[in-house]
Amino acid sequence: MKKVLFSAVLLFGATVFAQQNNSNVDQLGNDNVSTTDQTGITNDSNTIQDGFSNVSSVTQSGTTNVSEVSQTGEVDGDGENANHEATVNQNGTLNTSEVIQLDDDNIANVTQRGDLNEASVNQDGSSQLSDINQRGDENMAVTTQDGDAGDSEPNNSSAINQVGNNNVATTTQSGELNDASTRQNGNSNETITNQTGTGNMASTSQFGGDDGENRNHEATITQNGMENASTATQRGDDQILVVDQDGTLNSSDASQRGSSNLATITQDGMGNESVSVQNGDAGTAEPNNNLDVNQFGNGNSSDATQSGSLNTATVAQGNPASSSARSNDNGAVVFQSGNENNAVVNTIGNDNTVMQSQRGDGNDANAKQGNSRELFPGFFQNTRSNNNDIVQDQRGTGNDADAIQGGLGAGGNLIDQGQRGTENEAIANQNAGASNNVITQRQQGTSNLADAMQGSGGGISTFSNEITQTQTGNGNNAKARQLITTKNSTATQTQTGRDNVADSKQQGDNNTTTQTQNGRENNAVVVQEGTFAGTSFDNVATQTQGGFMNVADLNQKGATNTGTQTQDGTMNNATAMQRGDGHTASQTQSGRENLADVIQNTEVNDASQPGANTATQSQTGRENEAYSIQTSPFGNGTNNSLVSQTQIGQMNFVRTEQQGNNHTATISQQGTGNEAYDLQKGATETSTVTQRGTENLSEVVQNGFGHTSTVDQVGTENMSDVFQTGGQNSSMVSQNGLMNMSTVSQNGNGNNASVNQN
Numbered sequence: 137m138k139k140v141l142f143s144a145v146l147l148f149g150a151t152v153f154a155q156q157n158n159s160n161v162d163q164l165g166n167d168n169v170s171t172t173d174q175t176g177i178t179n180d181s182n183t184i185q186d187g188f189s190n191v192s193s194v195t196q197s198g199t200t201n202v203s204e205v206s207q208t209g210e211v212d213g214d215g216e217n218a219n220h221e222a223t224v225n226q227n228g229t230l231n232t233s234e235v236i237q238l239d240d241d242n243i244a245n246v247t248q249r250g251d252l253n254e255a256s257v258n259q260d261g262s263s264q265l266s267d268i269n270q271r272g273d274e275n276m277a278v279t280t281q282d283g284d285a286g287d288s289e290p291n292n293s294s295a296i297n298q299v300g301n302n303n304v305a306t307t308t309q310s311g312e313l314n315d316a317s318t319r320q321n322g323n324s325n326e327t328i329t330n331q332t333g334t335g336n337m338a339s340t341s342q343f344g345g346d347d348g349e350n351r352n353h354e355a356t357i358t359q360n361g362m363e364n365a366s367t368a369t370q371r372g373d374d375q376i377l378v379v380d381q382d383g384t385l386n387s388s389d390a391s392q393r394g395s396s397n398l399a400t401i402t403q404d405g406m407g408n409e410s411v412s413v414q415n416g417d418a419g420t421a422e423p424n425n426n427l428d429v430n431q432f433g434n435g436n437s438s439d440a441t442q443s444g445s446l447n448t449a450t451v452a453q454g455n456p457a458s459s460s461a462r463s464n465d466n467g468a469v470v471f472q473s474g475n476e477n478n479a480v481v482n483t484i485g486n487d488n489t490v491m492q493s494q495r496g497d498g499n500d501a502n503a504k505q506g507n508s509r510e511l512f513p514g515f516f517q518n519t520r521s522n523n524n525d526i527v528q529d530q531r532g533t534g535n536d537a538d539a540i541q542g543g544l545g546a547g548g549n550l551i552d553q554g555q556r557g558t559e560n561e562a563i564a565n566q567n568a569g570a571s572n573n574v575i576t577q578r579q580q581g582t583s584n585l586a587d588a589m590q591g592s593g594g595g596i597s598t599f600s601n602e603i604t605q606t607q608t609g610n611g612n613n614a615k616a617r618q619l620i621t622t623k624n625s626t627a628t629q630t631q632t633g634r635d636n637v638a639d640s641k642q643q644g645d646n647n648t649t650t651q652t653q654n655g656r657e658n659n660a661v662v663v664q665e666g667t668f669a670g671t672s673f674d675n676v677a678t679q680t681q682g683g684f685m686n687v688a689d690l691n692q693k694g695a696t697n698t699g700t701q702t703q704d705g706t707m708n709n710a711t712a713m714q715r716g717d718g719h720t721a722s723q724t725q726s727g728r729e730n731l732a733d734v735i736q737n738t739e740v741n742d743a744s745q746p747g748a749n750t751a752t753q754s755q756t757g758r759e760n761e762a763y764s765i766q767t768s769p770f771g772n773g774t775n776n777s778l779v780s781q782t783q784i785g786q787m788n789f790v791r792t793e794q795q796g797n798n799h800t801a802t803i804s805q806q807g808t809g810n811e812a813y814d815l816q817k818g819a820t821e822t823s824t825v826t827q828r829g830t831e832n833l834s835e836v837v838q839n840g841f842g843h844t845s846t847v848d849q850v851g852t853e854n855m856s857d858v859f860q861t862g863g864q865n866s867s868m869v870s871q872n873g874l875m876n877m878s879t880v881s882q883n884g885n886g887n888n889a890s891v892n893q894n
Contacts, residue, residue: 187218201226204234265290285312324352335363398423409437418445435465447472451481495531502538524549534559567591587615611635645673656684665693724754751779758786765793
């Protein structure tokens with residue numbers, strides 16, 4: 137009997153304990169339906185329905201769960217303006233759910249499994265749809281929807297799915313037909329989605345994360361306008377993403393893997409596209425990879441990929457401070473693979489394309505097209521750059537590439553820079569109204585530098601220029617500058633070897649420079665001058681060096697100058713300086729330790745008599761030297777003189793200096809150790825020297841007009857001296873044999889001397 141009584145007491149106590157659940161239902165209106173199912177202890181459910189045809193279903197299983205449902209509609213005579221639906225499922229301990237529905241036809245679904253989860257849904261308007269699914273502990277989800285799309289169902293749509301612990305998701309929608317989806321699988325993730333307008337779409341997925349951290353992944357998506365789209369995926373730890381879209385039909389696709397990556401995407405305009413991929417792990421360093429994309433305008437696209445650690449990329453297209461500085465139809469592609477790389481893209485204008493690719497560590501790439509500068513508050517000076525392309529590719533460590541294209545109405549420019557190796561640097565600048573310019577720089581090796589600039593930056597029109605520089609080897613340096621009022625200029629520099637330097641500067645019209653160096657420690661410099669006061673045009677300079685330690689230097693100032701220098705061997709040196717009009721200098725050296733120097737200078741006062749000097753020097757052998765100097769008399773007159781010097785053998789020496797007009801000097805040496813001197817002053821003088829043998833010496837000095845001198849030496853250690861002054865004197869010396877000596881001195885007019893030694 138006692139046992140039966142004790143059992144009855146226990147049964148009564150359990151029944152009382154189970155009844156500690158609480159459910160309150162308050163209905164006002166017609167055809168409302170409320171269902172509450174509670175299993176467990178101390179669960180609390182409160183449901184308020186005000187209107188017609190509202191449906192509420194609350195299921196609670198566990199301990200101390202709380203559900204609040206409030207449904208209110210605008211009721212008309214037929215009861216058609218309510219029709220809310222709310223479904224709440226709670227399983228666990230201390231979960232909290234709040235659903236507030238205003239107006240009509242809103243749907244809210246909340247599912248909570250775990251402990252201490254919080255869910256809040258606030259719907260105002262019509263045909264809103266909200267789904268919240270929480271599995272884990274201490275997750276928080278908040279959805280706020282406001283808008284009326286008429287007969288469209290669903291209107292705004294929000295879905296939040298949380299699996300893990302300590303996740304936070306907030307979605308705010310204002311407008312019509314917006315769609316937001318948040319998926320969190322991990323711990324301590326946070327997502328904030330704000331949509332204002334019509335037809336915007338946002339999808340955010342977060343995976344991973346350590347339990348108990350303050351914040352693991354963080355994603356903030358803000359959309360304002362129509363039909364903007366954002367897709368975000370975060371995997372790993374401590375990723376941060378911020379997307380801000382304002383306008384119409386903008387799209388963003390962002391993916392983050394690894395740890396501590398930071399991406400900020402800002403789009404303002406219409407039809408802009410951004411794709412970003414970040415993958416890397418920098419340990420405790422925060423932030424790791426850093427990406428900042430700003431697009432202001434229409435039809436811009438950005439594609440950025442970062443793989444590695446501590447990379448930085450900035451894409452800025454357009455300036456939000458000035459409406460005239462918006463960027464349209466521009467494209468930017470940035471690829472970074474390695475560590476501590478930096479890439480910056482800035483475009484203003486139309487139809488520009490920028491591509492930057494970096495592989496390795498410590499690379500730096502900067503591309504800028506157009507410019508926007510605030511002169512004083514509210515007033516901007518915008519320099520637009522149209523149809524330009526910048527492509528930069530870097531592989532290795534410590535490379536730096538910088539490309540700037542700008543100008544007043546500039547268009548059709550292309551900069552292509554490729555670097556492979558270590559510590560390379562390439563800088564290209566096209567400026568000052570430049571049009572149809574092309575700069576291509578290729579470097580492969582170590583410590584190379586290539587710098588190309590077209591246009592002065594002073595507003596002078598420069599167009600149709602082309603610079604191509606290719607360097608292969610170590611320590612090469614190539615600079616090409618085409619500056620003030622350059623038109624149709626071309627500079628091509630190719631270096632193969634080590635420690636080469638090539639420098640070209642052109643100012644004027646239709647200039648052409650080609651320099652090729654193959655070997656080691658070569659140096660070639662070409663300057664073709666022209667300024668505002670005296671423009672230089674139609675100049676052509678070609679320098680080719682083979683071997684190592686060669687030096688070629690050419691300086692041309694005037695018009696229609698042509699200089700060609702070719703060196704093949706070791707330690708050759710060729711220098712040609714031409715000033716005036718119509719000069720031509722050609723020097724060819726083959727052998728070793730040769731030196732050739734040509735200086736031509738004319739100062740023309742009579743435009744009907746342009747200067748046209750010509751000097752040709754060819755050396756084959758070893759340790760030869762040739763000098764040629766042609767000058768005009770005291771800044772007046774012309775200098776249509778011709779010099780031709782040829783040396784074959786070893787240790788030959790030639791010197792020619794002509795002053796005056798219409799001189800002709802021809803020297804040919806064949807053998808070893810020969811020397812020839814020639815000096816002509818006056819007008820219309822001719823000197824011919826031919827030496828064959830060893831250590832022959834010839835010296836010719838003519839001063840006056842119309843002199844003729846011919847020296848022919850065959851043999852060894854012959855010596856001939858010719859001195860003529862006056863006018864129209866003639867001298868002929870022929871030596872054949874050994875150690876002959878001849879001296880001819882004529883002073884006067886019409887003298888004739890003939891010497892034959894055999």
